[in-house]
Amino acid sequence: MPPTRRIPKLSSNSKAVSRAADKSLRKISALEDEQVAAADAEVPITEQAGPTDIHDPAVVKEAKRAAVWIGLTAGLALIVYLAEPILIIFGGMVFAAMIDGGVRLLGRVLPIGRGWRVAMVVIFAGVFLVWTIGFAGTAMAQQAAQLPAVIQAQALKIIGWLQAHGAVINSKSLQGLVEKAAGSVGEVTSAVGGVIGWMTTAFGIIVLGIYIAAEPHLYRRGFAWLLPANERTRFEVTAAAMGKTLRRLLAGRLLGMSVEGVTTWLLLALWGVPLSGVLGLLTGLLAFLPNIGAPISGLLMVMVGFSENTNTGLYCLGVYLAVQTIDGNIIVPMVAKRTADLAPALVLGMQLIMGTLFGILGLMLADPLVAMLKVALERQSLRNEEGA
Numbered sequence: 001m002p003p004t005r006r007i008p009k010l011s012s013n014s015k016a017v018s019r020a021a022d023k024s025l026r027k028i029s030a031l032e033d034e035q036v037a038a039a040d041a042e043v044p045i046t047e048q049a050g051p052t053d054i055h056d057p058a059v060v061k062e063a064k065r066a067a068v069w070i071g072l073t074a075g076l077a078l079i080v081y082l083a084e085p086i087l088i089i090f091g092g093m094v095f096a097a098m099i100d101g102g103v104r105l106l107g108r109v110l111p112i113g114r115g116w117r118v119a120m121v122v123i124f125a126g127v128f129l130v131w132t133i134g135f136a137g138t139a140m141a142q143q144a145a146q147l148p149a150v151i152q153a154q155a156l157k158i159i160g161w162l163q164a165h166g167a168v169i170n171s172k173s174l175q176g177l178v179e180k181a182a183g184s185v186g187e188v189t190s191a192v193g194g195v196i197g198w199m200t201t202a203f204g205i206i207v208l209g210i211y212i213a214a215e216p217h218l219y220r221r222g223f224a225w226l227l228p229a230n231e232r233t234r235f236e237v238t239a240a241a242m243g244k245t246l247r248r249l250l251a252g253r254l255l256g257m258s259v260e261g262v263t264t265w266l267l268l269a270l271w272g273v274p275l276s277g278v279l280g281l282l283t284g285l286l287a288f289l290p291n292i293g294a295p296i297s298g299l300l301m302v303m304v305g306f307s308e309n310t311n312t313g314l315y316c317l318g319v320y321l322a323v324q325t326i327d328g329n330i331i332v333p334m335v336a337k338r339t340a341d342l343a344p345a346l347v348l349g350m351q352l353i354m355g356t357l358f359g360i361l362g363l364m365l366a367d368p369l370v371a372m373l374k375v376a377l378e379r380q381s382l383r384n385e386e387g388a
Contacts, residue, residue, distance in 0.1 A: 249342075351363055
């Protein structure tokens with residue numbers, strides 16, 4: 001067997017050196033732990049630098065700019081996505097302004113509480129609406145159903161008259177075109193009848209308008225509370241100016257509706273046109289729809305006229321053109337300028353934009369929106385002048 005090697009034992013001096021080294025390492029480790037604990041105690045974890053902290057001022061500035069643009073883009077996308085609910089809320093505000101105008105007028109002659117006056121205005125408007133539907137709905141539906149046949153018959157009479165006076169016309173081809181046109185008119189009248197599908201939107205606007213008109217100060221104070229304290233007084237002044245402008249604008253529109261409706265009724269009654277009262281009423285109501293209500297009322301008017309005879313139809317067409325010319329070129333621009341000081345071209349441009357983006361509801365609310373934006377910009381301009 002090979003001899004066993006013995007491990008040499010450490011001397012007492014070597015053991016002492018090893019123990020001293022271990023003791024020194026323990027002291028160093030304890031000192032480091034104490035330093036780390038002291039640093040943590042001085043700087044809370046919430047204030048310590050993290051992996052996403054940015055210390056370069058230029059990078060911080062650019063990041064803030066990017067956040068602003070991202071926020072604006074997200075806000076615009078949200079507005080487009082919620083366009084219809086926003087328009088319904090704004091429509092409720094417009095309807096509330098209309099109710100508020102009636103409430104203020106009643107307040108001049110009836111010293112009763114605001115709630116009672118709001119109830120009176122709403123009941124009167126509801127009774128008028130129910131009477132209008134019952135008075136005009138059935139008759140207009142019957143006339144609209146007869147319109148395609150009336151147009152086809154009148155067009156064929158015109159073709160026969162032209163052929164009798166020597167005009168060379170292919171009757172079969174023209175008859176096919178007339179039938180297509182009559183079918184298109186039938187689709188238009190069906191679309192007009194489809195306006196009933198608006199009832200849900202109209203109900204939402206009416207309910208919102210009644211709530212806002214009953215306690216306008218409640219909602220105005222609530223919105224002002226969301227703003228900084230130093231901005232609330234300016235908001236109150238601006239909101240009051242917007243309400244006044246909106247009431248005057250709507251009063252002017254109601255005046256134009258009354259003039260159109262009464263004038264149409266009188267002129268049609270003088271000729272003995274059937275349903276002259278109904279046509280006058282619908283012309284006045286449809287005048288609330290700028291740029292689209294007039295063609296619809298004119299179509300109904302001409303439809304009733306040609307269902308009687310050709311001369312009556314041509315007379316109805318002349319009445320429509322005369323009333324719309326006077327109203328569109330004299331009454332509407334004058335009322336808009338005196339009530340809200342709105343440029344006609346500005347209103348028309350806004351109507352085209354809102355109508356294209358949001359349909360009939362946007363078209364109805366275009367000029368109230370322009371009026372409120374105008375007031376807001378004027379108030380901001382005065383504020384800038386005061387600051388300068």
